[in-house]
Amino acid sequence: MDNEEYRQNRAKLGRQVMQSAGLSNTEIVALLHLEAVAFILRRQSYNQEEFDADINTLWDHRPALADYLQTILHEKELVRKACYPSVLEDQITEFIETAAKVNQSAKFELISILIEDDEGLARTVINKLFDFAHKKGNTMKLHQIEQKIKELKAEEDKAVKRLQAISNRSKYNLKLETISSNTGSAYIDDLANQTVWDTLRANAEEKLTAARKAITDFENQFQDNGETK
Amino acid sequence: MKLHEIKAKLEELIKAELQAERQLSAIINQQNYDLTLVSESRGNPSVGIHELVDKNVWDVLQCRAKEKVAAARKAITDFEAKFQS
Numbered sequence: 001m002d003n004e005e006y007r008q009n010r011a012k013l014g015r016q017v018m019q020s021a022g023l024s025n026t027e028i029v030a031l032l033h034l035e036a037v038a039f040i041l042r043r044q045s046y047n048q049e050e051f052d053a054d055i056n057t058l059w060d061h062r063p064a065l066a067d068y069l070q071t072i073l074h075e076k077e078l079v080r081k082a083c084y085p086s087v088l089e090d091q092i093t094e095f096i097e098t099a100a101k102v103n104q105s106a107k108f109e110l111i112s113i114l115i116e117d118d119e120g121l122a123r124t125v126i127n128k129l130f131d132f133a134h135k136k137g138n139t140m141k142l143h144q145i146e147q148k149i150k151e152l153k154a155e156e157d158k159a160v161k162r163l164q165a166i167s168n169r170s171k172y173n174l175k176l177e178t179i180s181s182n183t184g185s186a187y188i189d190d191l192a193n194q195t196v197w198d199t200l201r202a203n204a205e206e207k208l209t210a211a212r213k214a215i216t217d218f219e220n221q222f223q224d225n226g227e228t229k
Numbered sequence: 230m231k232l233h234e235i236k237a238k239l240e241e242l243i244k245a246e247l248q249a250e251r252q253l254s255a256i257i258n259q260q261n262y263d264l265t266l267v268s269e270s271r272g273n274p275s276v277g278i279h280e281l282v283d284k285n286v287w288d289v290l291q292c293r294a295k296e297k298v299a300a301a302r303k304a305i306t307d308f309e310a311k312f313q314s
Contacts, residue, residue, distance in 0.1 A: 165276040172266035176255040186255035204280040
């Protein structure tokens, strides 16, 4: 087996390992770029301490870095997945755990094969990654997106429950619940006529429509060319 | 009408008046309350709907509450009138 064949077999094996971990080709490319960062840093004349510090910095920022990598790669699907950092982090963790089972030097060799064809890109990625990692304001971006998704979903759930309750009003009593402890609550079911219920229902439907539109609008921000607007 | 029946009727009328006044007071002081749909079945959570209520709804509720208070008071007056010589 000549050297080239050996390298190709190693590359093939590496891809198989990652594919067996459930990663798509695009995800493998993105993750290999992350790994390439580590590889190139190691090839530069960093001492071990600096190297570890840099890698730790990158690792601490990996959700944001992964997001940025995906933007670089213009992969719409990955950007969507990046909206759910826990999913992506699970995949990265799985990848690392899987990769740890194979020979470490083989892994670095695989990376070197993959990036040596395009070291310029790898270096560009490294520089941009570090710039990005040091912009701490951006490191929460994915978490903010996740938080926003939770808020929008909660608002939609609330709107659905209100509409359901109004639709099944025969199973409920209408009550003015006091906020202060000084006054008592008052049931007012008998005061609500058809006009009241019709208005409440119309307003509930309007709120639900608005909540769903907010979700669609938010999702649409991630539809154009795989990049956030 | 027996005395205990008169007493019971009077208590019933006063209770209805108090309930109507409490409803009207709560509607007038709506900012101190949360309008909630309270489930009759156990284990089913209540649903807050205060933010769905617009001025039109409050006006209807207040109008009906005032009518109810007036009706309760009239019922008491009518009952009292039976005992006027």
